[in-house]
Amino acid sequence: MPPVRAFFLAALAACFAAPARAAILREAKGLVQLRAAGSGVWKPAGTPPRTLGPGDALRTGFNARARVEAAEGSVFTAAGNAHVLLEDEGPGKLSLAVLFGALRLESGPGRSPDLAEATPFRRE
Numbered sequence: 001m002p003p004v005r006a007f008f009l010a011a012l013a014a015c016f017a018a019p020a021r022a023a024i025l026r027e028a029k030g031l032v033q034l035r036a037a038g039s040g041v042w043k044p045a046g047t048p049p050r051t052l053g054p055g056d057a058l059r060t061g062f063n064a065r066a067r068v069e070a071a072e073g074s075v076f077t078a079a080g081n082a083h084v085l086l087e088d089e090g091p092g093k094l095s096l097a098v099l100f101g102a103l104r105l106e107s108g109p110g111r112s113p114d115l116a117e118a119t120p121f122r123r124e
Helices: 001-014
Strands: 023-029 032-034 050-052 055-059 067-071 075-078 083-088 096-100 102-106
Touching: 023 032, 055 067
Parallel strands: none
Antiparallel strands: 023 050, 023 067, 032 055, 055 083, 067 075, 075 102, 083 096
């Protein structure tokens, strides 16, 4: 196969590659909604498991709960009335932007959560 043709085939395959997986929604109780990256439309989460990608957002309603497993093995549980944005920080790293609500973070097996770079909310 000529090198130019191989290059174009590789480029074409990259265009149709599956999006990077940031996390998986493992449990959804009550009103749990998802918003795809770049979209302004919230949709019901449906029946787990659901793959979440970088830039996706999750929100929970009153008395709802969502349990999400990150690709690196950490797990977070969003309580009711929470709004979380998943941001990809590179291979094996996930950043959570908690816009409101409460999260419970559980470390993956044999790991401790890296919260050294967590930025507390400051009122100015």
